[in-house]
Each structure stands twice: as structure tokens, then as C-alpha cells.
Amino acid sequence: MFWCEEVAAQCVGPQIINDSKTPSGRVHVGALRGVLIHDAIFRTLRSRGIEARYLFGVDDYDPLDEIPAGKGEHFEKYLGQPLCNVPPPDGSDAPDMAEHYMGEFWGVFRELGVQVEPYRMRDVYRSGRFNEVIDTILRKSDVVRRVYKEVSNSDRPPTWHPFQVVCEKCGRIGTTEVFAYDGAEVSYRCRENLVKWARGCGYEGKMSPFDGRGKLPWKLEWVAKWVTFPVTIEGAGKDHSTKGGSRDVAAACLKAIFDKSPPTNVPYEFFLVGGAKMSSSRGLGASARDMTDLLPPEVLRFLMIRTKPNSPVNFDVHEEGIVKLFNEFDRYQARVHRDKNATPDEARVLSLAEIEPHGAFFQANFQLVSALAQMPHIDLVVELQKRLGRELTDVELKALERRIQSVRVWVDHFAKEEEKTRLQETLPAGAASLTATQRAFLQRLGEALGDVAWEDDALQSTVFETARLTPLEQPVAFKAIYRVLLDKESGPKAGNLFAYLERDFLRKRFAEVPVDRDAYLKESALSQEDFTQWMVQNKEKIASYTHALQTCSAGNVLELTVEMVDGKRHMRRVLLPETPDVPGFLGSLA
Secondary structure (H helix, E strand, O other): OOHHHHHHHOOOOOEEEEEEEOOOOOOEOOHHHHHHHHHHHHHHHHHOOOOEEEEEEEOOOOEOOOOOOOOHHHHHHHOOOEHHHOOOOOOOOOOOHHHHHHHHHHHHHHHOOOOOEEEEHHHHHHOOOOHHHHHHHHHOHHHHHHHHHHHHOOOOOOOOOOOEEOOOOOOOOOOEEEEEEOOOOEEEEEOOOOOOOOOOOOOEEEEOOOOOOEEOOHHHHHHHHHHHOOOOEOOOEOOOOOOOOHHHHHHHHHHHHHOOOOOEOOOEOOEEEOOEEOEOOOOEOOEHHHHHHHOOHHHHHHHHHOOOOOOOEEEOOOHHHHHHHHHHHHHHHHHHHHOOOOOHHHHHHHHHHOOOOOOOOOOOOHHHHHHHHOOOOOOHHHHHHHHHOOOOOHHHHHHHHHHHHHHHHHHHHOOOHHHOOOOOOOOOHHHHHOOHHHHHHHHHHHHHOOOOOOOHHHHHHHHHHHHHHOOOOHHHHHHHHHHHHHOOOOOOOHHHHHHOOOHHHHHHHHHOOOOOHHHHHHHHEEOHHHHHHHHHHOHHHEEEEEEEEEEEOOEEEEEEEEEEOOOOEEEEEEEEOOOOOHHHHHHHOO
8 A cells, every 4th residue: 555545544533634834934845745745644534535634733932943044134133032923024014924934835835735724823822722731731740841751861850841931021932931830820930041042031920821921842732732633643754753752752741641642643754855954044955935936736746745754755956856756757647647557556646646637648758848948949839739730738738838937947046057958059169079989970860860750759760770870879879969969968858859950950060070980980890709799699680781891090890781680770890800801701600
């Protein structure tokens, strides 16, 4: 079973899924791992006919404990205050910092088709919904201190109580410490050096802990949510799910104080970009918004969901990685909708990735779209329709436009300079690095393109045949093509690319590459031993051959044009003595 099917198989009765986010800055893409894992579980439960709700909380009563990258001047003076009490950045229409950053994240939810029941912790606390749980936890502060010690070996002083109030004098919540509770009010002090990231004002007072005057530490806040909502499924990141970690502490507190079992945990690994964990405070990696701009919704969902939660997702945002991702998604889509040969897991992954399934439709290859979208003289929609012989459907047009958008975002924000695709107006200087055999291949290819049908498959077949008749290994042949057209070593499928370019342009470009005939013959000729070995190995596959004799500075070169049983032609050259006995030599191989 696919991983979310395994989770669903353990569920009995109605389920409440919960997830949350602290909006202390632009939400990084790593936060989407939990969002989409929970969404996959939610959709799977619903598909099985199990009643389920998906709650998503905004932890906006958490203190501002780190400053978003580049925003120090605005936010520094608010460090320690609840996020919902901190003014938004200049120019924002949001009422506070929390709403400012969550607004962008909610937009990502909508685009990814994630439907949740949102709640804000400010509302939960201020409405009094947690009052009863807060009272119970404060009355059992000694139990909490014991659990902390037993589970995580964390010592708390005998006066420590698991609660922080909003200081009546300075408005900070991150710097306050409760040291007593009489059943109605807590005694607290706002400590100047309680934390490194904010300074308390030194005020000491007494106040009610209810109706939003303070909050529980987040491990106990987990407990309060699990009891109050009540939550049955909530996954947690790898950093929280280690032995003795936050999740274990919260689960043990839930059992010790309320005698309840914790929700089903689905531990999940980090989302990495190029091997690095994201951090919004340090500005590392891409935000959720940036990644949603880069990848179409179904491709981003596919990236997050197809990997088991306990395995990291490492996305290489550079050319090789993004092309591989789109190609893998296209393969799944083809196997499910067109070829009808997908495995159950592949079908499940695609059903969870697609927001609006449309069945089989023409999907332009991403690498080709990437190359052509960077060539300003090409109207990609017009050219595609010309080659398809029909207009694109609305679904196909929307999918193509989304891929073009992905290319533009990638080129503008993620691609290295050398990864960008530019059709070279003149023969690039990099062509000087081509070998003599690569140069000869290009000249032969230009000649072969003179009368070939200008269609993808015919052009691709011509490239393959020309490489065999040069002879040149196919990967090396393609590198030569990309070097003289794009000044790169890689690119889209050559036949597809050629189809969008003018025949005369290609023939002229390939003819521009000078060839040293002597160097070419010497470089492409095999030794007699290697030639003999090739002939023996392919003896059963050879239908016929013709030969010709050439000369170069190294001696005589026998050219053998071989036609194979499968109809494909190959060229093989071999260096022979000054006065070769060609019939005798060939006869010895019979």
C-alpha cells in the first residue's frame, strides 16, 4: 500500500487532522511538506468514506523570537511580543505581522488545492476555549516538571509553571516566567535575561491566566489542542519526533495529566533544496510562495507526496533536477491516463497530485518548452499547434502556459548563467573545443538535413543515423549539437528542437564548423585488433557491407559501411599497412 493508505487503514471512526504554522516570516517551502502530507491523508480518508476534518492553526500567540531576513530595523523593538500584536512591515495592508505572512501562505494553500478549517491561536486563547485545560495543566505543574525530567532529562526548578503571560507593562510574552498559581491567578516576573533574543522589563505582578492573558509553552499547547479539538492525527517533523524529543514530551504529558493517548504521528523528514534545510529567518532557500511560482501545483504536490514521509525530499532546483522532476511527473501521467499500465501506487500518487484530473492530453516536454521559451523569435503556442496540426485544447493551453511561467521563474530566479538557453546567433567560441570527429559529424548532419522530412521523429532518426555513420557515440554527438547551437553540453531532444528551427539556419551553422580531414580519419579509425573484435561481436547482426579505401598521414584507412539485419547502417574505420590486402583482410573476418 502507498504510505497514506497505510495510515488510513489504521483509522477507525471520524478523524480530526491537525497541523499549524508559526508565521514569524515568509513561510519557507519546507513547511509545505507537513501541509501536503496531512492533505494526502485527509483526501485518502475521504476517498475511503471515512469522515474527516483537516484543521490548520496559526500559532500567532507565539512570541517574535527571530527577525525575518532584512527586516531588523522594523521588527527588533518588538522581539518577545506575541506575533499577533506586532505591526506588519511597512506598506502592508494586513493588521499585524502574523496576518501579513499568513496571507501569502493561505494564497499558496488555495493554489495547491489544500482545503482546511483555519483557526488562530489568538482567538482560541481569547475566547476562553483553553481555560479549562490551562487550569488543569497549571494545577499539575509538578507532573509536567516530572515528565520533562523523565522523558527529555530536562530540569525545571520547583517554582516553574508551564505558562507565560503577556507582561502588563511591556507587552512581551517571551520574557515572562510564572512561578506560582493559586487556582485563580498566576504570579509572574518579566525577566531581563530569560532569553537571548529579547530583554524583559523586570516587572513583577499577578494576573489571571485565562481569556488570552497568556499562553502555554508549545509542547503543552500541543496537549491542549489534542484534548480540546480533539485531534486524532498530527504528524511532526523529524526534529520533533526523535526519542525524548518534543513529541515524546507532549505525548507523555497528555497521558500523565489527562490519561489520553496521543494522536497518530506521521513523522516526516525535511524538505531540502540542493541538500540544504530551509530557514526563513536566515533567508536560506525558497519560500513556499517562490516554489509555488516555480512549479505548477500538480508538480509541486507530486514532489512532496510521492516520497514516504520518513524520507527526505531533496529537490535540485538547477537544470538537471527540474527537468528530471517534470519528466518523472509526465511519465506518471502517461502511464496512468494514456498507457493504462500504472501500478496502484503510481495511480494513487497521481490522483493525490492532480487537483483537477483531465485524463490524457498533450503535455509539452518541459526541457523543450524551457529551450524554446527562451528564444524570443519563437511563438511557442503557434509553433506547437502547427506541428500538432490542430489547436490546443483549453486544458492543453493552460498546462503549456503554466510550464512557460515555470521556465520564466526558473530563468529569472534559480538558473545558473550557464544553464540558461540562448540560441547562438553566430558560431560560439566554445565550438573550438570540438574534436575532429564531432566536427565531421556536424558537417555530415548538415548535409543529411537537406531532404529529410521536417518532423520530430524523422529529424531525431537522422541525427542517430549520422552519428552511426560518422562514427560517433550518440552522447558525444548530441554534445556537439548543443555546443554549436546553444553553447552548452545539454539541451532538449535534438529532433524536437530542430523542428522549431529553420532548415537553412541549421545547415549553415553545421557547415560553418571547420574539419581537419586528416585528423578526423586518424581519430575515428580503430586499431586492427579493435576493428576485428567489433566485427566478430556483431557477425550475426551484419546483413551486408561495402568498403572504400582512404589515406591519411598515419597510413591507409579502410572504411566499412555496414548494414545490419535491423536495417540500421554503421561506419567503422581501421588503419591498415601501407600496401593493404583489403580482400584478404576482409576475407579473414568472414
